[in-house]
Amino acid sequence: MEQRIKALREQMEQQIAQVNSKEKMANFWQSFLGKKGSIAELMKGLGTVAKEDRPAMGKVINDFKVQVEEQYNILSERMEQLELQARNRREAVDITMPAVRRPVGGLHPLTLVKNEIINVFSGMGFDVFEGPEIEDDDHNFTRLNVPKDHPSRDMQDTFYLEDDLLLRTQTSGGQIRVMDRQKPPIKVLVPGRVFRSDSDATHSPMFHQMEGLVVDKGITLCDLQGMLDQFVQQLFDADVRTRLRPSYFPFTEPSVEVDVSCFECGGKGCSLCKHTGWIEVLGGGVVHPHVLENCGIDPSVYSGIAFGIGIERITMLKYGINNIGLLFENDLRFLEQFKEA
Numbered sequence: 001m002e003q004r005i006k007a008l009r010e011q012m013e014q015q016i017a018q019v020n021s022k023e024k025m026a027n028f029w030q031s032f033l034g035k036k037g038s039i040a041e042l043m044k045g046l047g048t049v050a051k052e053d054r055p056a057m058g059k060v061i062n063d064f065k066v067q068v069e070e071q072y073n074i075l076s077e078r079m080e081q082l083e084l085q086a087r088n089r090r091e092a093v094d095i096t097m098p099a100v101r102r103p104v105g106g107l108h109p110l111t112l113v114k115n116e117i118i119n120v121f122s123g124m125g126f127d128v129f130e131g132p133e134i135e136d137d138d139h140n141f142t143r144l145n146v147p148k149d150h151p152s153r154d155m156q157d158t159f160y161l162e163d164d165l166l167l168r169t170q171t172s173g174g175q176i177r178v179m180d181r182q183k184p185p186i187k188v189l190v191p192g193r194v195f196r197s198d199s200d201a202t203h204s205p206m207f208h209q210m211e212g213l214v215v216d217k218g219i220t221l222c223d224l225q226g227m228l229d230q231f232v233q234q235l236f237d238a239d240v241r242t243r244l245r246p247s248y249f250p251f252t253e254p255s256v257e258v259d260v261s262c263f264e265c266g267g268k269g270c271s272l273c274k275h276t277g278w279i280e281v282l283g284g285g286v287v288h289p290h291v292l293e294n295c296g297i298d299p300s301v302y303s304g305i306a307f308g309i310g311i312e313r314i315t316m317l318k319y320g321i322n323n324i325g326l327l328f329e330n331d332l333r334f335l336e337q338f339k340e341a
Helices: 002-018 022-032 038-048 051-090 109-122 151-155 172-181 221-235 289-294 311-319 332-338
Strands: 134-136 165-167 186-195 206-216 242-249 252-261 278-287 303-310
Touching: 002 022, 002 038, 002 051, 022 038, 022 051, 038 051, 109 186, 109 206, 109 221, 109 311, 109 332, 172 186, 172 206, 172 289, 172 303, 206 278, 206 311, 221 242, 221 252, 221 278, 221 303, 242 278, 278 289, 278 311, 303 311
Parallel strands: none
Antiparallel strands: 134 165, 186 206, 206 303, 242 252, 252 278, 278 303
């Protein structure tokens, strides 16, 4: 038995010298300390030793086991150090090398213009409200003075869903929601995506609008023009003027189309303004009394003005973009032109 233990010690020293990986370290454990390893066999062999010699031989075997375990722990620490050194070599960074420059992204032109519009009207005291994109017929049409049989519904090619739900065709439904929860005075912007079945160089099935609503005592169409003068002058040019033309919207009366004097030619006439000196930018008017009544607001006490801005249209005019599709194609060559410094 003693000769067997001596041979195992020599074998252990030889294996220790060869251990240079976790796999070989695992083999070392199995050879000596595993359930079928050499030490387990020695313990089984105690039965063949004379009874009076068993305690002494058991101590020798146990001492050998402790020695093997100590060597295994030393190997384990050494392997951890070797692995750490290898990882440090792999992850070493040469601080003398030039850094890899990663391009910084920028805001989409629609977002830039949307933020600019909000900033202009926030300076006039407007709050911002965002309504749901899936709207019900009542908020999108009926309470905006558009009954189910009204021909003006044909002006908006609507994506209908089920159970009287639809993809909103305008953000005006948000105005109804604001008036339901808040009584005058009201000053609110309602930005968001809207959807209509329409697609060409200047129209998209999905586009962005920003509705504005003011309700208070003594509000008139003059307030609308004065407010929009400030808006276009801050967004386009300090010399730009507005012009109101009669129009029709079911939710305003009177209704107007709002033109701005051409900021490209100063009103002299060019290709941008089709040689008229004016560019149509948005629609608006005085809030129809029926709309106020539908929201529980007395039209004999309060009046209001409302306007709707197409953010794509403003963006295309501001940056000279001639095809709305460019705003949705995500072509980096196009988008990088709007990156802020």
